[in-house]
Amino acid sequence: MSIDWSVVIEYKDFFIRGFITTIELTIVGIGFGLLIGLILGLMQISGKAYLKIPARIYVDLFRGTPLLLQVLAIHFAVIPTICEEILQITPPSALFSGFVALSLNAGAYISEIFRGGIESIEKGQMEAARSLGMNYAQAMRLVILPQAFKRMLPPLGNEFIALLKDSSLVTVIAVNDITYAAFTTAKSTFERMGPYITAAVMYLIITLILSRVVFYLEKHFTPQTRKK
């Protein structure tokens, strides 16, 4: 078996664009996922039913249905409906749908990581902070979250890598990511191995970089004495 790499070179712009798009999807997913996750996580631990229940429903909905279905539904049903029937505008690109689907989905998983991380901090820490006169927000920001964040990093790292790989699902709505580039190149050139190996290597490069970043952050957020 010989692999013809010339098609990959021939379609290199396609792959480069895919590479960039996959990174964009991952970064947007992580960014908005963290934001949505933090809000939902805080809603869940608030102890107030009117915050807790909607957050719980959201999390169950997005964790309990396949991401592939979410991507399809958001692109072909939810966004067109909102744009055409409510806002009366042309729906934005498939890439936008991809951003929305990945962020909403990541938010559900990340909220569970936030909730778990915050709940893992001993109750006494909050009491100590409050007894010093800090309000709830100050105690969260200065005492609880910095400690919780350190414990959240390993599961967050896993989530980021999962998000990167799951971003390949947007291929089904024809977003030109890495997987789409490989699939389309292979289909139109009848060259089977080269495009898929190239795609795999691209994903591996990003995953390895991502896991190094998370590893570095974990070290960075550990106090000096524990680094020895």
Add this chain to the structure above:
Amino acid sequence: MIQVKDLKKSYGEHQVLKGITTEIHEREVVCVIGPSGSGKSTFLRCLNLLEEVTSGKVIINGFDLTDPKTDINQVRTNVGMVFQQFELFPHKRVIENITLAPIHVRKVSQEQAEKKALQLLQKVGLEEKAQAYPEELSGGQKQRVAIARALAMEPKVMLFDEPTSALDPEMVGEVLAVMKELAQEGMTMVVVTHEMGFAREVADRVFFIDEGLILEEGTPEQVFTSPKHERTQVFLSKVL
């Protein structure tokens, strides 16, 4: 300074405090003793509203804690609390543990807060540990830092919730020494403790709490030497 009127606290069906009424005066040191599960820690925690009060009143410095209009954060800055498990902030250095609340709550400048923190560390004998992390300290040192952290807010009252119960025996003395010094300086203190020697020596008054009520109160002399209530007698015969 502290007035408690018919304080009741329940967890669901279970009533922990069954109506406590008392008054604690300025510069007074009150030690609270009693069997475990008697409600003495709950009583202490009600004094800065770490426990929600079911009914009754807690008035500190004229502020009614049970009034929803009272700014509880404001009141808490005047009430220092020391916990059994220290509860230092593990991600902050010793000095940052002490300066955190003054800087963010009292809005003191960092420079001023650090100066004050070093003075307090000196007072508790731990100046050289300013840059250490809590995990590098022994239990006794952690508790002394916790006391310094509470004092940094310049409280009018200090509450101690079994401050030596989690310590190895050889470290109890150093913490009690700091507390004693504080008492001699005239700090108003409420101390839940199992250290009967400390209560006897330092307290102005001793409360014996059992089953959610103050069953007996008086000077250490009265309570320890001639307890009136039978349950106090039984308790003291077990611990002394």
